[in-house]
Amino acid sequence: MKIFTSKQIHELDTFTIEHEPVSSIDLMERAATALTLAITKRWSQTTPITVFAGPGNNGGDALAVARMLAEKRYSVTVYLFNIKNTLSKDCQTNKTRLQDSKHVKSFMEVRDEFDPPLLTEETLVIDGLFGSGLNKPLGGGFASLVSYINASGSTVVSIDLPSGLMAEDNTYNVNSSIIRADITLTLQMKKLCMYFADCQQFLGDIEVLDINLSEDWIKSTPSPFTVIERNNVVSLIKKRNDFAHKGTMGHALIIAGSYGMAGAAVLATKACLRSGVGKVTAHIPDRNYDIMQISVPEAIVHIDKDEYCFSEPMDTEHYNAVAIGPGIGQRDTTAVTLMSQIRRTSRLMVLDADALNILGYRRAWLQQLPPGLVLTPHPKEFDRLDGSDNNSDYGRFAKAREMAQRLQAYILLKGHYSLLCQPDGSVIFNTTGNSGMATAGSGDVLTGIIVGLMARGYSQAEATVLGMYLHGLAGDIAATDKGCESLIATDIIDALPKAFLSLM
Numbered sequence: 405m406k407i408f409t410s411k412q413i414h415e416l417d418t419f420t421i422e423h424e425p426v427s428s429i430d431l432m433e434r435a436a437t438a439l440t441l442a443i444t445k446r447w448s449q450t451t452p453i454t455v456f457a458g459p460g461n462n463g464g465d466a467l468a469v470a471r472m473l474a475e476k477r478y479s480v481t482v483y484l485f486n487i488k489n490t491l492s493k494d495c496q497t498n499k500t501r502l503q504d505s506k507h508v509k510s511f512m513e514v515r516d517e518f519d520p521p522l523l524t525e526e527t528l529v530i531d532g533l534f535g536s537g538l539n540k541p542l543g544g545g546f547a548s549l550v551s552y553i554n555a556s557g558s559t560v561v562s563i564d565l566p567s568g569l570m571a572e573d574n575t576y577n578v579n580s581s582i583i584r585a586d587i588t589l590t591l592q593m594k595k596l597c598m599y600f601a602d603c604q605q606f607l608g609d610i611e612v613l614d615i616n617l618s619e620d621w622i623k624s625t626p627s628p629f630t631v632i633e634r635n636n637v638v639s640l641i642k643k644r645n646d647f648a649h650k651g652t653m654g655h656a657l658i659i660a661g662s663y664g665m666a667g668a669a670v671l672a673t674k675a676c677l678r679s680g681v682g683k684v685t686a687h688i689p690d691r692n693y694d695i696m697q698i699s700v701p702e703a704i705v706h707i708d709k710d711e712y713c714f715s716e717p718m719d720t721e722h723y724n725a726v727a728i729g730p731g732i733g734q735r736d737t738t739a740v741t742l743m744s745q746i747r748r749t750s751r752l753m754v755l756d757a758d759a760l761n762i763l764g765y766r767r768a769w770l771q772q773l774p775p776g777l778v779l780t781p782h783p784k785e786f787d788r789l790d791g792s793d794n795n796s797d798y799g800r801f802a803k804a805r806e807m808a809q810r811l812q813a814y815i816l817l818k819g820h821y822s823l824l825c826q827p828d829g830s831v832i833f834n835t836t837g838n839s840g841m842a843t844a845g846s847g848d849v850l851t852g853i854i855v856g857l858m859a860r861g862y863s864q865a866e867a868t869v870l871g872m873y874l875h876g877l878a879g880d881i882a883a884t885d886k887g888c889e890s891l892i893a894t895d896i897i898d899a900l901p902k903a904f905l906s907l908m
């Protein structure tokens with residue numbers, strides 16, 4: 405599924421109007437009908453409703469919804485903000501239609517002074533001030549109105565977007581000038597901002613309302629941003645050959661776990677074994693030998709000459725893919741060894757956790773990275789790699805996208821909607837996973853899955869897409885049994901078989 409920018413959605417609108425064909429006022433009526441249905445499904449006629457409409461088409465939608473609700477005998481009070489004395493054409497038409505309707509309890513057009521009405525916890529506020537046409541953060545009277553609505557305790561339904569929220573980049577927005585909706589009824593498709601964690605506080609629950617915008621346009625218009633769907637993942641899965649043996653199913657090498665961090669190596673290795681690969685070798689310091697042998701009897705264990713940490717690069721020719729990082733620590737010896745290991749490895753490689761921290765603290769080394777690496781940072785690790793802090797989620801997304809192009813790397817940025825930035829500038833958002841997966845070791849499991857899939861014969865792009873989807877799906881399956889609060893990384897590994905099976 406593609407994600408389009410607000411500019412593109414506007415083009416989609418225009419295309420639909422020309423080619424369906426449908427007049428723009430009838431398209432607005434269609435949107436309002438869907439919005440009204442979504443509201444009447446949830447609230448009965450006894451709910452007092454206050455509608456705030458802006459001067460553009462978001463306001464036009466709101467006025468049409470107000471009329472439809474009033475005609476269904478809801479008690480509706482409407483404020484239309486027309487400060488500049490210009491309404492969009494369809495907003496103007498809907499203003500006239502509303503004034504002609506006999507059922508609206510009260511309608512007021514605000515030109516300058518405005519005394520906000522009493523809003524109580526019983527009131528349902530319909531927020532149609534601004535949608536995808538917002539071009540800068542709200543200020544002045546609109547910002548005050550937004551703060552007033554937010555403080556009212558009323559339930560708020562936002563049309564298309566919470567007013568004040570930009571459809572894409574909210575880096576420089578002002579939180580207090582954005583509506584905090586309980587429900588956002590968004591038209592046709594989710595906007596880019598809806599995939600970022602720092603925007604969730606404004607969006608509430610999101611329902612996407614289909615208003616039948618042109619499928620031809622949607623199919624034929626490219627977008628660098630997409631959302632993984634189940635069928636994309638199912639089509640990636642490789643069938644196992646009936647004559648397969650462990651020698652033909654790939655051999656993964658995992659360099660992980662310094663002294664005191666054996667668990668990271670154990671988790672990555674176990675997850676890797678559950679990912680369909682033939683063999684897994686774990687390279688660990690001597691002190692962790694017994695732990696690994698006992699915890700994962702299926703693994704081959706290769707011991708570092710150092711008792712405590714990763715200190716000597718390995719010959720990787722016998723392996724199909726290599727993962728480096730979970731729990732390796734950040735000692736200077738390990739840092740130097742990491743770089744020589746990267747330089748001498750020609751196999752597909754995933755770098756995670758401490759491998760990324762090492763690079764984050766020695767950013768000049770980034771220039772020496774070969775193309776084609778998979779990097780799996782969480783937000784903090786990415787900020788270190790990028791040498792910045794306080795990134796907004798949009799900012800981090802934009803920088804990760806740029807970095808993936810510059811380094812020709814696959815950067816999987818972990819989060820609620822994990823996203824994969826590819827060397828060609830495309831970005832794929834994941835939709836599986838839950839808050840229970842924000843737990844120690846969860847990332848080590850993901851690394852194990854990805855290296856297993858790469859060793860098994862998947863490309864970097866296939867392994868990261870399939871890996872992040874499976875990891876989230878296994879987390880979702882585990883959460884149905886363990887709940888988000890109690891979920892631990894091992895539960896994700898234990899649910900991997902069911903996750904795989906559900907895709908077969």
Ligand SMILES: NC(=O)C1=CN([C@@H]2O[C@H](COP(=O)(O)OP(=O)(O)OC[C@H]3O[C@@H](n4cnc5c(N)ncnc54)[C@H](O)[C@@H]3O)[C@@H](O)[C@H]2O)[C@H](O)CC1
Nearest residue numbers: 417432435460461462534535536537538539540541564591
């Ligand atoms: N394809 C669809 O999804 C459909 C969407 N519809 C609705 O239309 C709006 C977008 O309408 P548009 O007129 O383009 O923009 P807005 O109503 O969001 O606002 C435009 C209005 O606001 C002024 N403005 C912009 N920024 C600011 C600001 N910071 N402060 C004050 N004023 C501002 C701008 O100058 C304009 O006057 C979409 O969200 C849907 O709700 C259609 O109805 C159906 C198809």
Ligand SMILES: [K+]
Nearest residue numbers: 534563565567
């Ligand atoms: K809105």
